[in-house]
Amino acid sequence: xxxxxxxxxxxxxxxxxxxxxxxxxxxxxxxxxxxxxxxxxxxxxxxxxxxxxxxxxxxxxxxxxxxxxxxxxxxxxxxxxxxxxxxxxxxxxxxxxxxxxxxxxxxxxxxxxxxxxxxxxxxxxxxxxxxxxxxxxxxxxxxxxxxxxxxxxxxxxxxxxxxxxxxxxxxxxxxxxxxxxxxxxxxxxxxxxxxxxxxxxxxxxxxxxxxxxxxxxxxxxxxxxxxxxxxxxxxxxxxxxxxxxxxxxxxxxxxxxxxxxxxxxxxxxxxxxxxxxxxxxxxxxxxxxxxxxxxxxxxxxxxxxxxxxxxxxxxxxxxxxxxxxxxxxxxxxxxxxxxxxxxxxxxxxxxxxxxxxxxxxxxxxxxxxxxxxxxxxxxxxxxxxxxxxxxxxxxxxxxxxxxxxxxxxxxxxxxxxxxxxxxxxxxxxxxx
Amino acid sequence: xxxxxxxxxxxxxxxxxxxxxxxxxxxxxxxxxxxxxxxxxxxxxxxxxxxxxxxxxxxxxxxxxxxxxxxxxxxxxxxxxxxxxxxxxxxxxxxxxxxxxxxxxxxxxxxxxxxxxxxxxxxxxxxxxxxxxxxxxxxxxxxxxxxxxxxxxxxxxxxxxxxxxxxxxxxxxxxxxxxxxxxxxxxxxxxxxxxxxxxxxxxxxxxxxxxxxxxxxxxxxxxxxxxxxxxxxxxxxxxxxxxxxxxxxxxxxxxxxxxxxxxxxxxxxxxxxxxxxxxxxxxxxxxxxxxxxxxxxxxxxxxxxxxxxxxxxxxxxxxxxxxxxxxxxxxxxxxxxxxxxxxxxxxxxxx
Numbered sequence: 001x002x003x004x005x006x007x008x009x010x011x012x013x014x015x016x017x018x019x020x021x022x023x024x025x026x027x028x029x030x031x032x033x034x035x036x037x038x039x040x041x042x043x044x045x046x047x048x049x050x051x052x053x054x055x056x057x058x059x060x061x062x063x064x065x066x067x068x069x070x071x072x073x074x075x076x077x078x079x080x081x082x083x084x085x086x087x088x089x090x091x092x093x094x095x096x097x098x099x100x101x102x103x104x105x106x107x108x109x110x111x112x113x114x115x116x117x118x119x120x121x122x123x124x125x126x127x128x129x130x131x132x133x134x135x136x137x138x139x140x141x142x143x144x145x146x147x148x149x150x151x152x153x154x155x156x157x158x159x160x161x162x163x164x165x166x167x168x169x170x171x172x173x174x175x176x177x178x179x180x181x182x183x184x185x186x187x188x189x190x191x192x193x194x195x196x197x198x199x200x201x202x203x204x205x206x207x208x209x210x211x212x213x214x215x216x217x218x219x220x221x222x223x224x225x226x227x228x229x230x231x232x233x234x235x236x237x238x239x240x241x242x243x244x245x246x247x248x249x250x251x252x253x254x255x256x257x258x259x260x261x262x263x264x265x266x267x268x269x270x271x272x273x274x275x276x277x278x279x280x281x282x283x284x285x286x287x288x289x290x291x292x293x294x295x296x297x298x299x300x301x302x303x304x305x306x307x308x309x310x311x312x313x314x315x316x317x318x319x320x321x322x323x324x325x326x327x328x329x330x331x332x333x334x335x336x337x338x339x340x341x342x343x344x345x346x347x348x349x350x351x352x353x354x355x356x357x358x359x360x361x362x363x364x365x366x367x368x369x370x371x372x373x374x375x376x377x378x379x380x381x382x383x384x385x386x387x388x389x390x391x392x393x394x395x396x397x398x399x400x401x402x403x404x405x406x407x408x409x410x411x412x413x414x415x416x417x418x419x420x421x422x423x424x425x426x427x428x429x430x431x432x
Numbered sequence: 433x434x435x436x437x438x439x440x441x442x443x444x445x446x447x448x449x450x451x452x453x454x455x456x457x458x459x460x461x462x463x464x465x466x467x468x469x470x471x472x473x474x475x476x477x478x479x480x481x482x483x484x485x486x487x488x489x490x491x492x493x494x495x496x497x498x499x500x501x502x503x504x505x506x507x508x509x510x511x512x513x514x515x516x517x518x519x520x521x522x523x524x525x526x527x528x529x530x531x532x533x534x535x536x537x538x539x540x541x542x543x544x545x546x547x548x549x550x551x552x553x554x555x556x557x558x559x560x561x562x563x564x565x566x567x568x569x570x571x572x573x574x575x576x577x578x579x580x581x582x583x584x585x586x587x588x589x590x591x592x593x594x595x596x597x598x599x600x601x602x603x604x605x606x607x608x609x610x611x612x613x614x615x616x617x618x619x620x621x622x623x624x625x626x627x628x629x630x631x632x633x634x635x636x637x638x639x640x641x642x643x644x645x646x647x648x649x650x651x652x653x654x655x656x657x658x659x660x661x662x663x664x665x666x667x668x669x670x671x672x673x674x675x676x677x678x679x680x681x682x683x684x685x686x687x688x689x690x691x692x693x694x695x696x697x698x699x700x701x702x703x704x705x706x707x708x709x710x711x712x713x714x715x716x717x718x719x720x721x722x723x724x725x726x727x728x729x730x731x732x733x734x735x736x737x738x739x740x741x742x743x744x745x746x747x748x749x750x751x752x753x754x755x756x757x758x759x760x761x762x763x764x765x766x767x768x769x770x771x772x773x774x775x776x777x778x779x780x781x782x783x
Contacts, residue, residue, distance in 0.1 A: 139519075172552045182551035189518060190551035194542045200508050201543070204515025204523075211471065211497045211521070218515070230535065234508030241503055403549045404588050406556075406611045409656065409700035 023262035027334040035342045043070030043289075044077025051303040055281045058311075062272040062282040065316060068291035069349050073356040081295040085359035091132055091290055092350045092360075095124040097372040098148040099347060101157060104376045105164055109178075109325045113388040114164050116178045120145045122288070122320030122338070125346035126221075126251050128152050129293025134219060134247075134301055139205050141189040141198035141220040144179050145251065153186045157376060161383035166394060169386035173395040173403075195226040199235030199248065206246035206304070207238070217304040219247040219297070224271050224314075225256025225264045232274075236312065240278040245304035247297060248312045250274075251287065253319035258332040272314035280310045287315030288343040290350050316343070396432050397423060445647040451638040452623045455597035455646050456486045456562070459604040460524065462650050464494045467522055470608065472499040473509060474526030474562075483528055484564055484623060506536035510561065514543050517557045524608055530565035530617060531577045544613040545588030560607040564620035565593075566674055566721050567758045568627060568767060576758035578722035583615045584699045584731065590614045590655060591698040595622070595676040596643025602653030603696060610655060619673035627674055628681035629769045658702035660709070664691040667715035667780050670706060670732050672696065675719045675768070682773045688781070690717075698728055706732075707739050714745040715780045721768060724752040746783030749776040 027033045046066045049057040068075050075082075083091075102119040109117040120127065127148030134140070140149050150160065159171060163181055166174035172182060182190035189205075192198060202220035209216050226232065227250055239246055250271045254261050264271075275282025281303060286292045293315060300311035318341045322329045354360030387393020401408060401416040408416070423430050450458065463470050472487055478501040481488030491499040502509050506527055513523035527533045533540075544557040567576030583591045592607050592614055594600035600618065607614040621627045625637040638644035661676060669679045669692045676694045683690040691709050695701060710716050716736050718729040733748045751768045758766055 141515075172550065175552065176550050180550070182554050184551070184554040190547065190555050192543065192550075194538060197511065197514075197539060197543050200511025200539070201515035201518065203508075204512030204517075205519045206515070207512060208471075208516040208519035208521045211516075212519075230507050231511060231538075234503075234505045234511055237503050237505060238508045238512050403553050405590070405700075406548070410703060411700060 023260070023267055025260035025262065025333065027337060029330055029332065029334055031334045031336070033334055033336045033340050035340055038342060039065075040342050041065050041067065043067035044080070046077065046079060048078035048299070051299055052306055052308050055275070055279055055309075058281040058283060059276050062275055062284055063270050064284060066283055066285040066292050066296055067289055068286075068295060069289045069353055073349070073352040075291055075353065079292060079295040081291055081298060083291070083294065085354065085357070087132070088350065088354055089360065091128055091294075092347065092354065093368055093372065094128045094148065094152045095290065095347050095350065096368055097375060098124045098128065098151050100369070100372045100376045101147065101151065101160070104380055105161070106325065108164070108380065113384075114166070114178050115389055116325055117164065118144050118179050118324045119321045120147055122345060123251060123253055123317050124148050125290040125293050125350075126249070126287050126315045126317060129290040130219065130249070130297045133294045133297035135216065137187050138216050138301070139187045139189060139202070139218045141202035141205070141218060142191060143195070143198070143221050143223060143226070143251070144191055144193065145223070146221050147179065147181075150181060150183060150186060150188055153188070155183055155186050155188070157379035158382045161380050162386055165383055165386075165388045167383065167387035167389070168393045168395055169383070170395065173399045196222050196229035196231035196235070198222070199231050200238060202248070203235050203239045203244045203246050203310075206244040207242050210242070210245055215305060217245040217247065217301055219249065219301075221249045221251055223256055224250055224252035224254075224261050224266065225259060227271055227274065228264050236274065236278045236280070239310040240280050243307070243309035245307070246310045247300040247304060248310055250312065250314045251317060252314050253317050255319045255323070255329070255333065257323045257327060260333075270314055272312060275312035280312060282312045282314075284314040284316060286343055287317030288346045288349060290346055318343070320345075398432065445649055445651075447645045447647050449639045449644045450597045450646045451625070451644065452594070452597045452600050452618065453484055453486055455601040456604055456618065457488060457490070458646065459601040459608075460487060460490055461493065463605060463608045464490060464498060466650065467608075469520060470498070470522045470524060471516065472524045472526065473502050473513065475502055475504055475509075475528045477501060477526050482526060484620065486562070487526065506532055506534070507539060510536035510539035510544065513559050514539055514547065514557055517544075517559050518547070518555050522558050522608065524560045524562060527561060527563040529571075529575050530563040530579055531574045533561075533563055533579065540583070540589065540613065540615075541586050545586050548612070549588060556611055557613045558611045559613045560604070560610070560616050561614070562604070562616045562618060564623070565617040566619045566621055567763055568621035568631070568674065570760065570763060571758070572760040573757035576763065578720065578753070580615070580617055580698060581722060581726060581728045581731075584728055588612065589699065591617070592655060592696065593617045593619065593672045593698065594696065595619070595673055595694045596626075596641070597638055598643050598646050599653060599659065599694075599696060601646055602651050603655070605650065606652040606655050609652060614655070617673070621674045622677065626677040629678035629767070629773075630681065631764050631767075631769070653696070655697045656700045656702055658696055658705040659694040660705065661692040661694050662690065664689040665713055666690055667717055667777070668693060668709040668713045669717045669719060670695060671719040672698065673721070675721055678769065679719055679773060682770045683777065685770070686774060686777060688777060701735070703735065703739070706736065710736055710740040711743045714743050716740070716744065717749045717751065717773075717776055717780055719751045719768060719773060721753050723755045724750070725755050727752050746780050749780050751776045
């Protein structure tokens with residue numbers, strides 16, 4: 001053993017022994033949950049400052065919760081974006097499509113068609129509401145749980161399935177873990193997997209847009225657990241210093257794999273309150289309310305486009321399912337959390353709102369659910385024609401060595417020859 | 433000393449005698465002028481012009497949104513450079529000392545280096561990270577390191593190190609024009625003069641050295657091409673940066689007819705030039721200032737052994753810094769100087 005012996009510290013006297021605090025969530029598997037202590041202010045009660053306000057005017061909202069859809073299923077207050085029923089129905093449909101897609105791809109993973117999948121169940125309002133509020137050519141820098149952005153922007157589902165199956169039609173040539181999409185033409189930055197790296201990147205993209213006198217802005221998304229990364233603070237510092245036209249989103253879904261939000265600092269203050277220290281605008285919003293998400297994103301996007309700089313938005317939501325197909329949340333949290341989450345389910349809330357204002361019915365909803373399931377099924381079948389993971393219908397072997405550099409250097413050429421030689425040794429009849 | 437003329441093709445261009453800082457400044461100035469998408473960011477690079485003055489005058493000439501100071505955050509500097517590159521700019525971030533690059537490592541290793549691959553070419557990172565490296569200036573352990581091997585280990589990064597003002601300008605221009613991320617390490621011990629390793633002798637300045645003859649205007653030296661500094665038959669020296677000048681002095685002092693190869697680019701390395709030379713001389717000395725274990729010299733020795741084994745007449749010799757942090761007061765004890773190199777040469781020739 002090296003180092004200072006722990007027993008040799010100063011003892012006795014009048015000093016109380018120091019204690020280390022290790023945060024622990026309120027509920028573990030089997031526990032009954034009680035959310036009565038969670039402060040959920042009434043919908044419509046939060047003031048909406050002008051988009052061009054001083055950042056400080058938003059600070060009360062960093063510890064509040066911007067809500068539009070109330071318990072009566074009606075939209076209320078100054079944040080109501082007053083979208084027409086057609087827009088609301090489109091938003092509902094994209095959220096339902098996203099959930100149907102997640103459900104089918106989850107099953108596909110269980111059936112062995114791919115290695116891995118990540119659902120966004122319960123968080124559809126964040127990505128879909130954001131996509132509706134942004135311009136289509138604004139660049140988004142997502143994490144792995146904003147598939148709703150791509151779906152809302154009309155990216156072909158079959159391309160997503162091709163990527164998930166890493167098949168020979170996969171535009172990313174089977175190189176990326178499933179769901180780590182890249183779609184430049186849809187303003188969707190290549191997803192990393194190393195957490196929060198996209199924060200300073202989004203800020204840099206936004207700075208470049210400002211350097212060039214462009215009008216496009218950037219938006220980045222991370223989870224609450226990722227706010228602990230240095231990149232988060234680098235990103236916020238640069239965004240603040242250069243007044244970058246960027247919307248920095250923190251999707252607080254309460255859980256970072258098995259670590260509750262307290263492990264990222266939530267016992268002390270909100271994640272939106274991080275904005276205060278940087279002197280930029282901040283909003284904390286009901287992330288299960290698509291109207292609140294839309295309103296906040298539009299507010300922040302308009303602010304950025306008006307050269308008023310960045311906004312940090314905390315989307316308060318709940319990760320209804322496991323982190324990924326490799327995770328079992330029953331091992332660390334109470335199943336009752338999801339059932340009793342006081343902000344409900346985003347799809348159900350928008351559905352009930354449309355019904356409440358006489359613009360939707362159970363029959364229409366059931367029809368829509370059938371239709372989106374059909375769309376997903378058709379895309380999935382179409383993708384399977386190009387193969388599923390591990391069935392040999394992958395991209396040509398030599399593509400493994402391409403795109404490391406723009407041009408193939410000698411050492412990669414030699415290594416590619418070796419790889420092909422190994423293939424031919426293993427499968428003598430193999431030809432590319 | 434021979435200055436290679438071929439990619440330059442500026443035989444008639446007027447020349448100036450510049451030190452390495454002036455040559456780098458000239459390259460940056462020319463590229464800012466040629467490419468409206470190029471930007472320079474980094475700590476103190478703006479109004480002040482950098483702690484080594486490499487960006488002096490550039491903000492004034494090219495504007496505050498093209499050459500500007502950043503917060504002290506290497507993670508942020510590289511991270512925003514990746515985002516700028518994704519937008520379509522061509523960022524040239526400066527990391528004030530190579531010793532400070534580590535907070536930016538994830539953005540280099542996991543992001544810049546992989547962007548092209550993971551997006552199948554949708555996004556690229558044409559970024560050149562400039563950073564002074566190496567010791568011999570009493571910089572202590574935090575202003576002296578040579579971390580080049582870390583970057584050569586990363587798929588998707590190129591690593592370039594110049595040894596003369598002429599090369600610094602041409603290689604930097606090529607690095608900036610390259611569409612892949614390039615780590616451009618500048619040997620700061622030779623910013624102001626070619627250091628030959630005899631630290632107790634008076635310092636030399638660049639104008640007396642043929643490598644300080646720098647053509648005016650634009651020229652690029654292709655990456656991946658080594659320079660034969662001196663042709664010879666007794667042994668092959670593989671080195672780069674400051675150690676080129678040390679090797680030249682030591683071998684001249686010993687009267688050994690060595691072939692000295694300045695690699696200039698570590699990845700992709702110019703293996704043809706290396707093989708041709710070792711096949712001719714049959715003896716190989718690898719030199720770098722960086723620490724020894726898993727240093728780039730290990731890669732060089734392995735390559736030569738794999739590809740030239742039957743031409744070798746002696747075991748490959750490897751001269752490096754020691755596996756310690758760079759000590760402040762004992763930096764010359766660390767530095768792979770004339771004694772360490774000279775004894776290795778004796779072993780090679782005696783074998």
